[in-house]
Amino acid sequence: MATSCEAKKKGELRIFESSVELATDLAEYVAQLSEISVKERGCFTIALSGGSLINLLGKLCEAPYNKTLDWTKWYVFWADERAVAKNHAESNYKQTKEGFLSKVSILNSHVYSINDNVTVEEAASEYEFTIRQLVKVRTIAVSEANDCPKFDLILLSMGPDGHVASLFPNHPTLELKEEWVTYITDSPKPPPERITFTLPVINSASNVALVVTGEEKAAAVRIATNNSIEELDSSLMLPAQRVQPIEGKLMWFLDKGAASALEASTDGFGHT
Template sequence: MASSPLQLSTPLRTLFLSPSLGRLPRIPFQASLFWQRVTPKTLVFSTGIRGVSGPGRFCSRAKASMAGTTTEKGKGKVEVFASEEDLSVSLAKYTADLADKLSKEKSTFTVVLSGGSLIKSLRKLVEPPYIDSVDWSAWQVFWVDERVVPKDHDDSNYKLAFDGFLSKVPILPGNVYSINDALSAEGAADDYETCLKHLVNSGVISVSAATGLPKFDLMLLGMGPDGHVASLFPGHPLVRENEKWVTFIKDSPKPPPERITFTFPVINSSAHIALVVCGAGKAGPVHAALGNGRNSEPLPVQMVSPEGEMVWFLDKDAASKL
């Protein structure tokens, strides 16, 4: 899909060209074309490019497991797996299937990542058959939330994703949209929203016909033990924000305190949401969201309700109270 070039703001363009970016690890360039013959149960993917990677652009420009038990709930499909390993295998196939379908339809695949254990659960995507069969050149990568820290800081969701996923797959570095960590929390949130608007206007990100908001192809969400998603925490006023696409928080109950986050209107405009939850410590919020109980104030995870498809990927411990 052709698109008009994105115009960078001066501070972001300056930061993108800064020599300080050189401190991040680089991935060797390797170009290849491939075609893989596979069994009927395995996806066939088209040609792809094994290419460069690196710190990406600032957003201003940066075999399936059958062990799962699937049920249909009012809030989407629920898949429960005997182990986190089985969950990871199924999540990789789900993501690869979706990427293959959508990238063939419209030449791009917009993916939103979160932090926490989600990146670990994506690890099967960096292994065969997916590493050499997914059309990684179609991927456009974003973050549902980010900590306002340098990109090489241990608290950075970018660093987490880079170390565990992005550095291992040939996604084009210009298709990775990270925040401008040289700005304040408020400035970084405004800048990221401006970036999204540019990409919507240029056709890289689709638009929801229902809301007029950006419609990401796949949002990969985790959940905290308190039921928070993104950086939207229980009882915090930001869970009710309905004007901004991207907002900021300076008093996060979980450190570090300064973060940016997508708001629920944008999250819920997604075409597909995969909510990935592992561990017995998260069984309570899972039950609150999917069980029959009622609570006076919904947890943030209960407010995730996309206009498209939602699939819960749970290990047996996270589902133990259902």
């Protein structure tokens, strides 16, 4: 069974005894958002990260979702990507293609991967241009608060250091305000070159879900979900702490290990 806590702000924690339970609930969550978005807007825009997150989406490839979801209305993006060839073992696209996209009926023309034949700087610029064009035609909604793209869902994982997408602690990219997509050449995790959504884009989404598994991330989870220190200077906050949707909803999906450092009643969170 999952334990659910609702934040005083816009977040909710869901804690699961096993990865199977987490994956089952995550699939239902994504499916519901997909159905709502397709009904209201005629499409569903989702941005993904790599890692174990993709494996946890496997339930969407099974019944009933593989038959009931309107996959042709899905538009798929990456919140971050490694600047490697699409067939490279480190490619988020490759992992997503093999573990998810190839098993459902999402149109190839609705899958927006980065250009792997140019420099990482050019790849980031081209990816932002693509997103801007889709915002113009309202395939991707636009935030009324800041004119950023308003994805229906951004799915993120988190590292033991509290990084999300390819936004790492104490990195200058965390302070970018105008760019939608940026690049780094000095990632502390290999490969060093990556593109990533900026915080304004992540925080403009209608829904943001952080999916975190493993006891090695428990300390970062405890810090990132502690809303009692919201007055802290943003420069001292973990990247995951700075995921605070302006108008949207924030959801945490945690397995038992990732939640192991949380108090029974977390600061800033109350049991529902």
